[in-house]
Amino acid sequence: MRVLAIMCHPDDMELCCSGTLIKYKKQGHDVIACHVANGNMGHVVIMPDELRQIRINEAKRAAAMAGFEVLTADIGDLTVNSADMEQVRKIIKIIRYARPDVIITHAPEDYCSDHSEVSKIVFKASFDASCPHFMPELGPSTPVPAIFYSDTSDGINFIPTEYVDITEEMELKEQMLACHESQLKWLKEHDGIDIIAVQRTIAAFRGNQCRVKYAECYRPLLASQRLRPYRLLP
Numbered sequence: 426m427r428v429l430a431i432m433c434h435p436d437d438m439e440l441c442c443s444g445t446l447i448k449y450k451k452q453g454h455d456v457i458a459c460h461v462a463n464g465n466m467g468h469v470v471i472m473p474d475e476l477r478q479i480r481i482n483e484a485k486r487a488a489a490m491a492g493f494e495v496l497t498a499d500i501g502d503l504t505v506n507s508a509d510m511e512q513v514r515k516i517i518k519i520i521r522y523a524r525p526d527v528i529i530t531h532a533p534e535d536y537c538s539d540h541s542e543v544s545k546i547v548f549k550a551s552f553d554a555s556c557p558h559f560m561p562e563l564g565p566s567t568p569v570p571a572i573f574y575s576d577t578s579d580g581i582n583f584i585p586t587e588y589v590d591i592t593e594e595m596e597l598k599e600q601m602l603a604c605h606e607s608q609l610k611w612l613k614e615h616d617g618i619d620i621i622a623v624q625r626t627i628a629a630f631r632g633n634q635c636r637v638k639y640a641e642c643y644r645p646l647l648a649s650q651r652l653r654p655y656r657l658l659p
Contacts, residue, residue, distance in 0.1 A: 426454045426657075429525035429570075431516065433505065433543045435464045435484035435497075436605040440624050441575040442529045444591025444598045444641050447491050448659040451594075457523045458488055459496040461516070461543045466502035467611045473501070479607050487604035491597060496522075505538070507545035514560060516550035521564035527657045532574035532644065534582055547572065548646070571657055572646035580627055585642030588635040589658050595628065595639045 428449050432438045438446070438458045450456050464480035465473035481497055488495035498515040506512060520528075530547040531540040553559055557566040577583040591598065599621055603609070612618045628639040635642075643658060645651070 426526045427524055428454050428456045428527055428529070429520065429523040430456070430458045430529045431519070431543065431547050432458070432460055432529075432575075433462050433531060433540045434467070434502070434608075435460045435462075435480040436487075436602065436608045436620075437531070437540075438484075439487055439598065439602040439605065440620070441531070442641055442643075443491070443601055444594040444628070444639070445529070445589045445643075445659060446493060447594040447597055448589060448591065450492055452659055454659075456491075457494045457496060457525070458484075459498065459516075459519050459523075460484055461498045461500055461512075461546070462502050462505055462539055463497060463499050464502060464608070467608055469611065469614060471607065476607065480605070483605045483607065487601040490601050490604070503539060505542040505546070507542045507549065513546055513550050513553065514563065516546050517554045517560055518563040520551055520554040520570075521567050524567050525570045527571045527573065529573050529575055529643070532577050532583055534577065536578040536581070540578075544574070552650075569650040571651050571653055573643040573658065574646065576627070576631065576642050579623075580630065583642075583644070585631070585634075585644055587643040587645065587658050588631065588637075588640045589643070590632070590635070590637040590639070591628065591641050592632070592638040595625075598628075599625070 465477040
């Protein structure tokens with residue numbers, strides 16, 4: 426199976442679904458991780474052009490630890506816009522390249538506009554990519570994939586229906602998150618958050634709901650052509 430995670434910022438994959446992706450990889454599935462925004466606004470001191478490259482490199486190091494391929498749409502922070510067809514075009518190209526059976530992305534109600542706009546772009550682009558005469562220069566059309574929405578920031582306003590036990594994957598998940606040194610510093614200074622401790626608490630909370638030590642949780646997109654008569658999550 427081919428799995429594509431399309432998340433917003435370079436550390437969002439690690440926060441939201443890396444345990445699940447590690448599990449997919451262990452089971453022999455192909456995993457590609459894409460961040461849409463380049464993270465260029467996530468620092469007090471480092472200027473955007475420099476930070477953009479730092480964060481892309483951090484994402485590459487993190488993905489390499491788990492053996493994932495990593496891609497970027499390289500869109501500036503705070504400018505993600507589902508109405509911008511050039512941005513949609515970038516995601517169609519990535520989807521046609523990845524040819525995923527399943528996509529993991531942000532829930533539409535997540536905490537910031539960049540996240541919710543990524544969700545909208547993925548919904549549109551994953552269907553558009555199936556139409557062979559729509560932007561054929563971006564590659565051959567792909568089947569309409571299933572989509573799973575990941576947990577929101579702090580689990581707010583998110584009712585999951587699917588859980589993945591990531592107890593054995595938790596150590597590597599945290600090691601991957603630690604690669605995002607610039608973001609760990611930014612979140613502590615800007616928001617007063619120790620993001621590694623926070624994500625561990627959330628994973629323990631979701632694990633308690635399904636009676637394991639640590640878990641990640643999801644909600645499927647319930648729509649025609651997106652449903653399957655078998656489990657897609659590991």
